[in-house]
Amino acid sequence: xxxxxxxxxxxxxxxxxxxxxxxxxxxxxxxxxxxxxxxxxxxxxxxxxxxxxxxxxxxxxxxxxxxxxxxxxxxxxxxxxxxxxxxxxxxxxxxxxxxxxxxxxxxxxxxxxxxxxxxxxxxxxxxxxxxxxxxxxxxxxxxxxxxxxxxxxxxxxxxxxxxxxxxxxxxxxxxxxxxxxxxxxxxxxxxxxxxxxxxxxxxxxxxxxxxxxxxxxxxxxxxxxxxxxxxxxxxxxxxxxxxxxxxxxxxxxxxxxxxx
Amino acid sequence: xxxxxxxxxxxxxxxxxxxxxxxxxxxxxxxxxxxxxxxxxxxxxxxxxxxxxxxxxxxxxxxxxxxxxxxxxxxxxxxxxxxxxxxxxxxxxxxxxxxxxxxxxxxxxxxxxxxxxxxxxxxxxxxxxxxxxxxxxxxxxxxxxxxxxxxxxxxxxxxxxxxxxxxxxxxxxxxxxxxxxxxxxxxxxxxxxxxxxxxxxxxxxxxxxxxxxxxxxxxxxxxxxxxxxxxxxxxxxxxxxxxxxxxxxxxxxxxxxxxxxxxxxxxxxxxxxxxxxxxxxxxxxxxxxxxxxxxxxxxxxxxxxxxxxxxxxxxxxxxxxxxxxxxxxxxxxxxxxxxxxxxxxxxxxxxxxxxxxxxxxxxxxxxxxxxxxxxxxxxxxxxxxxxxxxxxxxxxxxxxxxxxxxxxx
Numbered sequence: 001x002x003x004x005x006x007x008x009x010x011x012x013x014x015x016x017x018x019x020x021x022x023x024x025x026x027x028x029x030x031x032x033x034x035x036x037x038x039x040x041x042x043x044x045x046x047x048x049x050x051x052x053x054x055x056x057x058x059x060x061x062x063x064x065x066x067x068x069x070x071x072x073x074x075x076x077x078x079x080x081x082x083x084x085x086x087x088x089x090x091x092x093x094x095x096x097x098x099x100x101x102x103x104x105x106x107x108x109x110x111x112x113x114x115x116x117x118x119x120x121x122x123x124x125x126x127x128x129x130x131x132x133x134x135x136x137x138x139x140x141x142x143x144x145x146x147x148x149x150x151x152x153x154x155x156x157x158x159x160x161x162x163x164x165x166x167x168x169x170x171x172x173x174x175x176x177x178x179x180x181x182x183x184x185x186x187x188x189x190x191x192x193x194x195x196x197x198x199x200x201x202x203x204x205x206x207x208x209x210x211x212x213x214x215x216x217x218x219x220x221x222x223x224x225x226x227x228x229x230x231x232x233x234x235x236x237x238x239x240x241x242x243x244x245x246x247x248x249x250x251x252x253x254x255x256x257x258x259x260x
Numbered sequence: 261x262x263x264x265x266x267x268x269x270x271x272x273x274x275x276x277x278x279x280x281x282x283x284x285x286x287x288x289x290x291x292x293x294x295x296x297x298x299x300x301x302x303x304x305x306x307x308x309x310x311x312x313x314x315x316x317x318x319x320x321x322x323x324x325x326x327x328x329x330x331x332x333x334x335x336x337x338x339x340x341x342x343x344x345x346x347x348x349x350x351x352x353x354x355x356x357x358x359x360x361x362x363x364x365x366x367x368x369x370x371x372x373x374x375x376x377x378x379x380x381x382x383x384x385x386x387x388x389x390x391x392x393x394x395x396x397x398x399x400x401x402x403x404x405x406x407x408x409x410x411x412x413x414x415x416x417x418x419x420x421x422x423x424x425x426x427x428x429x430x431x432x433x434x435x436x437x438x439x440x441x442x443x444x445x446x447x448x449x450x451x452x453x454x455x456x457x458x459x460x461x462x463x464x465x466x467x468x469x470x471x472x473x474x475x476x477x478x479x480x481x482x483x484x485x486x487x488x489x490x491x492x493x494x495x496x497x498x499x500x501x502x503x504x505x506x507x508x509x510x511x512x513x514x515x516x517x518x519x520x521x522x523x524x525x526x527x528x529x530x531x532x533x534x535x536x537x538x539x540x541x542x543x544x545x546x547x548x549x550x551x552x553x554x555x556x557x558x559x560x561x562x563x564x565x566x567x568x569x570x571x572x573x574x575x576x577x578x579x580x581x582x583x584x585x586x587x588x589x590x591x592x593x594x595x596x597x598x599x600x601x602x603x604x605x606x607x608x609x610x611x612x613x614x615x616x617x618x619x620x621x622x623x624x625x626x627x628x629x630x631x632x633x634x635x636x637x638x639x640x641x642x643x644x645x646x647x648x649x650x651x652x653x654x655x656x657x658x659x660x661x662x663x664x665x666x667x668x669x
Binding site: 047048051052167168169171172174175178179182186187189190194199200203204207215216220221223 | 509533555556578624627628630631632633634635636637638639640642
């Protein structure tokens with residue numbers, strides 16, 4: 001598995017897209033910090049970008065890589081290697097290279113502008129950690145979809161729809177439900193609904209870390225009581241981890257049964 | 261003519277040989293109360309440097325008590341310290357500490373009841389229950405005092421400067437920290453509050469109730485429990501104050517409740533959860549204020565009509581204006597909005613497209629507060645945008661027709 005991981009990783013590291021992705025984050029970080037010297041403001045702006053972009057790029061890269069390397073995968077399958085090793089190796093290769101682009105691309109400008117002297121250091125690292133998590137989650141989901149759909153176009157379409165669902169549609173349904181049932185106490189519902197969407201969960205985790213959490217008012221207090229404790233933090237990171245692990249198990253199961 | 265001269269000399273000689281006002285010195289183991297007892301009206305009592313363990317001092321004559329280099333008057337938590345019952349009393353230059361706490365009585369460092377022309381200047385108060393407590397009095401000056409309390413909870417703490425049924429009082433250049441309310445006004449008329457610094461108070465920096473025709477200007481209110489509250493008052497002028505860092509789930513810079521005909525001019529609201537929280541407040545002029553980095557810059561709740569907002573700067577607030585109804589009775593004109601994305605083709609400094617300061621999401625949050633958990637989600641940005649293009653839920657006429665392209669200086 002390590003060999004395949006290494007191969008996929010270096011294959012991607014050599015590819016143009018990784019560089020573009022890396023350079024995008026690098027320039028984004030520098031421009032943000034150039035425009036406002038305030039590191040904490042830059043962290044808030046980054047939050048919006050990371051929450052939208054890392055899942056999107058993860059999904060697209062994941063599905064693209066799978067379809068493009070289908071012939072090579074077929075070649076590997078002919079070798080005496082465990083199927084799960086092949087797919088997990090590829091998955092880790094992509095996720096790690098994307099995460100590396102993210103962490104280095106944002107890390108370098110923030111280091112240059114002195115994140116270590118800032119009080120936001122912890123928030124910034126939470127943000128990077130969450131970005132990495134989201135990358136892993138959405139690459140795993142993309143792999144699942146790619147394994148289900150042999151048709152490239154269909155696979156692409158469904159993958160983008162998945163991203164759209166988690167990034168936009170889910171919140172829409174969530175909002176409508178809250179408006180319809182606003183006669184009932186909704187705090188626990190809101191808490192539950194955020195847990196089932198990794199993007200929402202990440203967003204709330206970061207918002208509670210930043211001082212805009214005061215805007216959340218009474219509801220925010222309920223959230224703070226839950227996520228603010230160390231139990232809540234561990235619980236929510238555990239949930240994000242679960243969001244990685246479950247699709248991975250599904251990859252393993254599906255690849256074992258699939259007829260290539 | 262000669263008669264007149266003789267009279268003049270007589271006057272001179274009398275005033276020379278028998279001075280009308282004497283000076284009394286208190287030092288060492290002396291007592292301020294004894295000095296007051298032995299004084300005549302108009303005398304000056306100088307208190308030398310030292311520590312005086314005295315409480316319940318009654319100032320019943322028109323004397324001036326002046327401390328030399330802040331002598332300490334320590335009540336050792338045995339009741340109040342100065343009780344002023346005479347007109348024309350001055351207390352200055354003292355360090356007044358350790359007033360008793362009580363849940364039933366308002367013990368205070370200096371209490372005045374039904375007096376005129378008092379002056380409380382340049383004192384230091386430490387651990388006062390109430391520091392300066394004035395009732396039914398007129399024509400006073402409270403200036404340059406430093407009041408540092410150690411309030412922990414509302415029930416067991418007092419106010420810095422507390423006034424009830426007074427008029428024509430000037431409260432200038434005081435520093436008040438860690439009390440319940442920094443400055444408390446109830447039924448106070450024609451008074452002014454200028455250049456004070458009120459910080460870290462557990463309830464309000466300034467608390468105004470039923471007080472008409474007052475001015476407060478150039479004050480700093482920072483990190484107070486819930487900011488500044490101005491309620492049930494008319495004709496108040498608020499100018500050049502700074503409301504800063506009043507940040508918390510139930511906090512705001514300025515609370516307006518049932519305020520009529522006030523002017524809010526050239527104030528700065530910075531990093532408050534809610535900059536101005538207005539409820540039932542009519543005919544208020546907001547001019548040249550800065551709203552920077554607040555959660556809500558101005559939150560209009562029920563019954564706010566006839567307010568005018570002119571030439572204010574709204575910079576980087578999560579929500580600029582929030583309404584909970586669909587009717588707009590207020591005028592927004594020539595303000596600068598940092599989120600304005602319009603253009604100015606004729607380059608006259610005024611945007612050609614009107615700006616809508618109320619976002620759909622702020623309307624939704626008002627209806628169902630729990631939806632705030634969707635703050636900063638992509639979906640919310642999308643619905644805000646679509647509402648901006650074709651408004652359905654937010655008041656249709658709520659627009660700034662002349663949004664400025666550059667901030668007002």
